Amino acid sequence: AQTVTQSQPEMSVQEAETVTLSCTYDTSESDYYLFWYKQPPSRQMILVIRQEAYKQQNATENRFSVNFQKAAKSFSLKISDSQLGDAAMYFCARGGYGGATNKLIFGTGTLLAVQP
Amino acid sequence: DTEVTQTPKHLVMGMTNKKSLKCEQHMGHRAMYWYKQKAKKPPELMFVYSYEKLSINESVPSRFSPECPNSSLLNLHLHALQPEDSALYLCASSQADRGPYGYTFGSGTRLTVV
Numbered sequence: 512a513q514t515v516t517q518s519q520p521e522m523s524v525q526e527a528e529t530v531t532l533s534c535t536y537d538t539s540e541s542d543y544y545l546f547w548y549k550q551p552p553s554r555q556m557i558l559v560i561r562q563e564a565y566k567q568q569n570a571t572e573n574r575f576s577v578n579f580q581k582a583a584k585s586f587s588l589k590i591s592d593s594q595l596g597d598a599a600m601y602f603c604a605r606g607g608y609g610g611a612t613n614k615l616i617f618g619t620g621t622l623l624a625v626q627p
Numbered sequence: 628d629t630e631v632t633q634t635p636k637h638l639v640m641g642m643t644n645k646k647s648l649k650c651e652q653h654m655g656h657r658a659m660y661w662y663k664q665k666a667k668k669p670p671e672l673m674f675v676y677s678y679e680k681l682s683i684n685e686s687v688p689s690r691f692s693p694e695c696p697n698s699s700l701l702n703l704h705l706h707a708l709q710p711e712d713s714a715l716y717l718c719a720s721s722q723a724d725r726g727p728y729g730y731t732f733g734s735g736t737r738l739t740v741v
Binding site for chain 2: 546556607619622
């Protein structure tokens with residue numbers, strides 16, 4: 512089975528500090544996408560950052576960056592200068608190439624609390 | 628317009644009721660998706676429509692009936708639901724040839740079956 516594993520059910524960080532959320536995955540494909548989604552209490556799934564597996568350079572979006580280790584099948588998310596608004600459930604996900612029938616496979620999620 | 632709009636935001640229905648959830652987007656996306664999400668769990672795929680045709684049905688019970696009347700609209704018809712069907716129902720859309728690369732999610736409908 513092609514799975515996505517998030518080993519940290521809950522994490523906590525102080526405001527302005529840095530936190531890293533872990534994600535590992537299993538796949539037999541050589542080309543795929545990896546994502547981090549944020550789901551605040553407002554319920555909407557918001558794309559935080561995405562990485563294409565063929566790109567060696569780690570993706571960065573403002574305070575969010577990833578550490579993508581393809582050989583180790585690891586895809587961690589680093590949040591720098593944490594803000595109260597970063598508190599949410601974070602889901603790691605993997606998706607294939609080739610269109611709508613390629614499913615987005617989610618991990619079990621990490622609930623991030625930000626302490627003032 | 629870069630949004631996926633879902634209505635209603637909340638729905639309470641009895642087990643004998645018939646109701647429908649609606650999802651609308653005007654981004655020109657030709658793939659649309661229904662997900663079910665239980666509390667503190669990841670979303671689970673239910674249905675995929677590509678170019679208004681049903682592409683994937685993840686063995687969903689027949690009491691859930693999807694419909695895609697046009698490229699902008701996706702409905703989920705509900706009938707004779709069970710209390711365990713209470714969940715957040717999320718709609719998403721993407722370009723049909725990009726699939727997971729460019730999902731946009733709606734805010735969901737919180738469904739309670741009593």
